[in-house]
Amino acid sequence: MNKKKFVHPYIPNSVPAVQEEMLKDIGAKSIDEMFDCIPEEIRFEGTMDMPKPLSSEYELRRHMEAMMNKNVTCEEYISFLGAGCYQHHVPAVCDEVGGRSEFLTAYAGEPYEDHGRFMSLFEYTSMMAELLDVDVVNVPTYSWGQASATSLRMAGRITKRDKVLIAGNISPERYMVMKNYCGTVMDIVMVSTNAQGTLDLDDLKSKIDGDVAGLYFENPSYHGALEVNANEISQLLHDNGSLSLVGVDPTSLGVIAPPSSYKVDIITGDVQTLGNHMNYGGGMGGFIASDDREEVVMEYPSRLFGIAPTAKKGELGFGDVAYDRTSFGVRENGNEWVGTHAALHGIIAGVYMALMGPQGMEDLGQNILKKGAYAAKRLNQIEGVALKYPETPFFKEFAVDFTGTGLSVEKINKELLNKGIFGGKDLSKDFPYMGQCALYCVTEVQTKETIDTLVSALEEIVKGSEA
Amino acid sequence: MAMKRDQLLRNFHQAKWDEPCIFELGTPGERGQILPEVEADIESEVGDVWASLPENMRRKEKAKLPEMAEMQVLRHYLRMSQATLGADLNVDVGQGTCTMKYSPKVNEKIARSPKMTETHPLQDVSTVQGTLEAVHGLDEILQAVSGMDKFTFQPGGGSHAIWTIASIMKAYHEANGEGDQRDEIITTIFSHPSNAAAPKVKGYKIITLYYDEDGVPDFEALKEAVSERTAGIFVTNPEDTGIYNDKIKEFTRVVHEVGGLCAYDQANLNGIMGITRAKEADFDMCFFNLHKTFSAPHGCGGPACGALGVTEKIKPFLPVPLVEKIGDQYQLDYDLPNSIGKVRGFIGTTPVIVKAYAWARALGSEGMTEAAKVAVLNNNYMLKHIREIPGATAPLSDVKYRIEQVRYSWIDLCEETGVTTHDISLRMADYGFHLWSSHHPFIVPEPFTIEPTESYSKNELDEYLAGLRQVVKECRETPEIVKTAPHNSVISRVDETVLDDPSKWAITWRLFKKKQGFEL
Numbered sequence: 001m002n003k004k005k006f007v008h009p010y011i012p013n014s015v016p017a018v019q020e021e022m023l024k025d026i027g028a029k030s031i032d033e034m035f036d037c038i039p040e041e042i043r044f045e046g047t048m049d050m051p052k053p054l055s056s057e058y059e060l061r062r063h064m065e066a067m068m069n070k071n072v073t074c075e076e077y078i079s080f081l082g083a084g085c086y087q088h089h090v091p092a093v094c095d096e097v098g099g100r101s102e103f104l105t106a107y108a109g110e111p112y113e114d115h116g117r118f119m120s121l122f123e124y125t126s127m128m129a130e131l132l133d134v135d136v137v138n139v140p141t142y143s144w145g146q147a148s149a150t151s152l153r154m155a156g157r158i159t160k161r162d163k164v165l166i167a168g169n170i171s172p173e174r175y176m177v178m179k180n181y182c183g184t185v186m187d188i189v190m191v192s193t194n195a196q197g198t199l200d201l202d203d204l205k206s207k208i209d210g211d212v213a214g215l216y217f218e219n220p221s222y223h224g225a226l227e228v229n230a231n232e233i234s235q236l237l238h239d240n241g242s243l244s245l246v247g248v249d250p251t252s253l254g255v256i257a258p259p260s261s262y263k264v265d266i267i268t269g270d271v272q273t274l275g276n277h278m279n280y281g282g283g284m285g286g287f288i289a290s291d292d293r294e295e296v297v298m299e300y301p302s303r304l305f306g307i308a309p310t311a312k313k314g315e316l317g318f319g320d321v322a323y324d325r326t327s328f329g330v331r332e333n334g335n336e337w338v339g340t341h342a343a344l345h346g347i348i349a350g351v352y353m354a355l356m357g358p359q360g361m362e363d364l365g366q367n368i369l370k371k372g373a374y375a376a377k378r379l380n381q382i383e384g385v386a387l388k389y390p391e392t393p394f395f396k397e398f399a400v401d402f403t404g405t406g407l408s409v410e411k412i413n414k415e416l417l418n419k420g421i422f423g424g425k426d427l428s429k430d431f432p433y434m435g436q437c438a439l440y441c442v443t444e445v446q447t448k449e450t451i452d453t454l455v456s457a458l459e460e461i462v463k464g465s466e467a
Numbered sequence: 468m469a470m471k472r473d474q475l476l477r478n479f480h481q482a483k484w485d486e487p488c489i490f491e492l493g494t495p496g497e498r499g500q501i502l503p504e505v506e507a508d509i510e511s512e513v514g515d516v517w518a519s520l521p522e523n524m525r526r527k528e529k530a531k532l533p534e535m536a537e538m539q540v541l542r543h544y545l546r547m548s549q550a551t552l553g554a555d556l557n558v559d560v561g562q563g564t565c566t567m568k569y570s571p572k573v574n575e576k577i578a579r580s581p582k583m584t585e586t587h588p589l590q591d592v593s594t595v596q597g598t599l600e601a602v603h604g605l606d607e608i609l610q611a612v613s614g615m616d617k618f619t620f621q622p623g624g625g626s627h628a629i630w631t632i633a634s635i636m637k638a639y640h641e642a643n644g645e646g647d648q649r650d651e652i653i654t655t656i657f658s659h660p661s662n663a664a665a666p667k668v669k670g671y672k673i674i675t676l677y678y679d680e681d682g683v684p685d686f687e688a689l690k691e692a693v694s695e696r697t698a699g700i701f702v703t704n705p706e707d708t709g710i711y712n713d714k715i716k717e718f719t720r721v722v723h724e725v726g727g728l729c730a731y732d733q734a735n736l737n738g739i740m741g742i743t744r745a746k747e748a749d750f751d752m753c754f755f756n757l758h759k760t761f762s763a764p765h766g767c768g769g770p771a772c773g774a775l776g777v778t779e780k781i782k783p784f785l786p787v788p789l790v791e792k793i794g795d796q797y798q799l800d801y802d803l804p805n806s807i808g809k810v811r812g813f814i815g816t817t818p819v820i821v822k823a824y825a826w827a828r829a830l831g832s833e834g835m836t837e838a839a840k841v842a843v844l845n846n847n848y849m850l851k852h853i854r855e856i857p858g859a860t861a862p863l864s865d866v867k868y869r870i871e872q873v874r875y876s877w878i879d880l881c882e883e884t885g886v887t888t889h890d891i892s893l894r895m896a897d898y899g900f901h902l903w904s905s906h907h908p909f910i911v912p913e914p915f916t917i918e919p920t921e922s923y924s925k926n927e928l929d930e931y932l933a934g935l936r937q938v939v940k941e942c943r944e945t946p947e948i949v950k951t952a953p954h955n956s957v958i959s960r961v962d963e964t965v966l967d968d969p970s971k972w973a974i975t976w977r978l979f980k981k982k983q984g985f986e987l
Binding site: 006008010011012013014018019021022023025026027028031032033034035036037038039041042043044047048049050051052053054055057060061063064065067068069070071072073074075077079081083084085087089090091093095096097099100101102103104105106107108109110111112113114115116117119120121122123125126127129130131133135136137139140142143144145146153171173174176177179180181184185226228230231253254255256257258261262277278279280281282283284285292294297304305306307308309310311312313314315316317318319320321322323324327328329330331332334336337338339340341342343344345347350351353354355356357358359360361362363364365366367369370371372373374377393413414417422425444445447448 | 481485486487488489490493497498499500501502503504505506508509510512513516517519520521523524525526527529530531532533534535537540541543544545546547548549550551552553554555556557559562565567568569570571573575576577579580581582583584585586587588589590591593594595596597598600601604607608611612614623624625626627629630634637659660661663664665666667668669670673675711713715716739741742743744747748756758762764765766767768769770771786807808809810811812813814815816817818819820821825827828829830831832833834835836837838840841843844845847848851866868870892893896899901903906907908921922923924925951953956957958959960961962963965966967969972973974975976977978979981985986987
């Protein structure tokens with residue numbers, strides 16, 4: 001310890017005198033002797049191959065800012081990207097609460113010293129329940145993909161059947177998550193999409209049988225189409241003793257019918273859209289919701305926080321509901337597993353819903369409906385450009401068919417990029433049967449000006465190719 | 468009453484606002500946000516879109532959300548935050564296994580820049596080179612830390628990384644034509660519950676090893692457990708006990724000999740970072756929780772990241788995409804022949820990755836090793852003093868030193884005084900501390916688990932020890948105070964019976980109102 005000692009601001013006891021004092025107290029000659037239990041053979045000697053440290057906060061910040069400045073944001077450009085991650089306005093209060101040290105650095109405290117964590121998550125689930133019009137919502141899981149994959153497993157356990165149907169017009173990424181999550185122990189059968197971009201009911205009828213635990217579909221679909229036959233779909237499933245499982249966009253629910261109205265059994269979706277920044281796809285958090293039937297509740301793998309009385313009248317207490325259904329309670333004998341997921345995104349979503357209130361959620365839905373309709377109408381007027389499903393009502397997203405322009409979506413998006421616009425997600429690889437389609441997303445952050453800019457840019461690109 | 472400075476005890480009381488549930492707040496008509504304008508041109512162009520939707524797709528009744536003005540929402544949540552004892556506030560050494568280290572504020576500032584927050588994962592890669600550089604940079608750093616060849620950041624937590632590993636093991640054996648034959652996963656009783664639970668979801672049979680007389684997983688039991696049915700092992704070292712298993716390389720040898728794969732649960736790497744690596748112990752895979760060892764905040768339980776590293780042999784099975792550097796450009800590589808597909812959308816919880824990268828850059832190799840050494844020094848300081856508390860023991864092994872944490876037992880104290888470890892935890896809350904017991908099942912009776920990390924000063928450790936000594940004293944002198952704790956926390960003891968009663972449990976406010984199963 002004679003050579004110059006590394007003392008780091010994050011490591012108070014790297015001060016040599018303190019270490020000496022502690023070693024003396026312990027009765028040790030050196031810290032190294034505490035590692036004597038590790039055989040020489042597997043000891044790592046020397047320095048790990050990594051860049052030299054940026055020990056000062058200033059240098060670190062400069063380095064990181066220079067790096068991040070290489071990014072171009074959806075605020076600097078105009079973006080029509082959605083497809084599982086959405087640009088919405090994030091209220092300042094969401095950022096304030098989500099950045100509070102207490103929430104940010106809490107983890108697994110008891111419902112006493114972490115009362116606020118429990119209560120805020122309970123309030124999140126309670127507000128989400130109002131938006132969805134159901135009675136039970138989980139503490140968030142990783143993402144919508146995980147939530148919907150779990151809904152398949154839950155359906156399997158509830159019905160004791162091991163085949164699941166999945167609508168062909170759901171997100172390909174979510175499908176991949178579900179396939180990996182369920183594929184080894186459940187049969188997965190895809191149900192086709194019809195010419196309107198909604199579920200093909202005939203195909204569904206032909207695939208429903210006594211082994212089917214449930215059908216997972218999305219409303220709106222990955223392509224934005226509202227599933228207008230949702231009531232009939234649930235009826236077909238229930239008549240077969242199967243469950244109706246739906247994925248929804250919570251930002252639609254101020255104007256679109258809550259899933260309870262079309263009698264679904266398990267609802268899933270993502271809270272990213274509720275006050276969580278896109279964060280390059282890092283803002284996600286999956287919700288799972290249902291009614292309060294015991295046989296359904298007991299199949300949740302997630303933590304469920306419940307309200308409870310305390311020893312003192314008037315106090316609100318909280319705790320884990322039916323803890324022994326979880327892997328925390330009984331390891332591999334619990335439902336799937338539970339661990340660290342996306343709790344803070346749930347708390348932030350709660351703040352968002354409280355700020356928006358009933359009127360705000362309705363206004364949000366109206367705003368998106370109108371701006372989306374305007375964008376769709378204008379795009380549809382461009383020569384060679386057409387809506388893929390012009391007759392189908394949609395929310396937030398819609399497929400635009402560029403086949404008639406003779407240009408690939410890839411080429412169009414490249415040219416849009418040159419004009420400072422992120423064009424819609426290219427669907428041609430994931431959905432080849434749709435031709436050269438792109439998925440356009442329009443939220444409340446768009447204006448007439450940004451939409452008109454997009455339209456002008458596309459007109460130029462299409463015209464340019466003709467010339 | 469003044470702080471008892473000679474005992475390092477604070478005259479603590481947590482903020483207690485008696486804050487109502489948010490549904491009891493606000494007034495009809497209040498609102499906390501106004502939407503951006505829908506321009507008149509748009510309105511006139513599209514008309515009433517909602518009215519044109521099919522009847523069954525229209526919401527008729529507004530959601531019954533609270534109606535509150537903006538400041539009132541803020542105030543409610545600030546009160547909620549004050550009723551939450553984050554690691555920034557307390558000497559958070561009592562949440563063993565979870566590495567409650569300092570999450571540097573500068574990293575928050577960086578991750579909260581619009582350059583990070585306002586990027587979409589489907590943007591052209593040329594427009595997100597900064598983020599991809601950080602991800603790739605952390606990949607390279609973690610390769611150096613582990614000796615592995617490639618990392619994925621898609622798993623959203625440690626358990627999710629375990630799930631990803633189980634999926635990879637399945638795909639790997641299937642690729643070798645042994646998918647059906649290899650249907651068993653071996654793990655250990657002191658590993659995280661998900662090491663048993665997640666592989667079970669993949670369809671595996673779980674074999675759990677118990678510990679031997681040295682307190683480490685029983686090597687003889689492992690030798691008996693392995694066979695041609697072994698898909699792999701999930702093992703942690705040191706486990707939650709903090710006892711290092713010096714036969715770890717023998718474990719991987721035995722599993723490899725029967726054709727199984729070896730996965731190292733290094734969610735908590737903190738005590739051995741830079742000291743010993745997964746590679747030298749012959750693991751095929753390992754994962755690090757970026758929200759533990761690599762400083763990203765825990766966020767009340769996520770967002771998080773279980774960064775999963777694998778050897779070259781396993782790389783083709785990783786979820787897509789991977790971040791690769793081709794020339795001077797960072798790219799997303801989807802071309803993995805045996806990929807398990809995806810475990811999560813996009814590439815992962817990017818802000819967590821960026822924060823971890825920044826932390827690693829702040830410390831460098833020497834700093835990380837120092838962090839590990841100080842974490843171990845701090846732990847052994849705590850161990851020495853807790854062993855001196857009558858009624859507290861560090862069971863399973865008498866070795867002088869443990870690595871980064873210790874699972875202790877209050878069993879002697881409990882038998883003597885009639886209190887439980889739960890009571891003691893709640894009484895610690897009265898002094899502004901958190902004390903966690905253990906995962907279930909409680910193998911160590913009346914357990915508590917302490918992991919001081921490198922972030923706390925000696926003075927703070929002394930303060931925590933003073934808290935423990937005080938509560939132990941009370942267990943003997945005034946046990947009723949301990950048994951009825953907490954008294955200075957946010958609320959008093961919860962009647963947990965309603966939480967397991969389907970006729971009474973109230974998972975949401977509306978369910979509470981509907982059931983009226985109890986009064987508050």
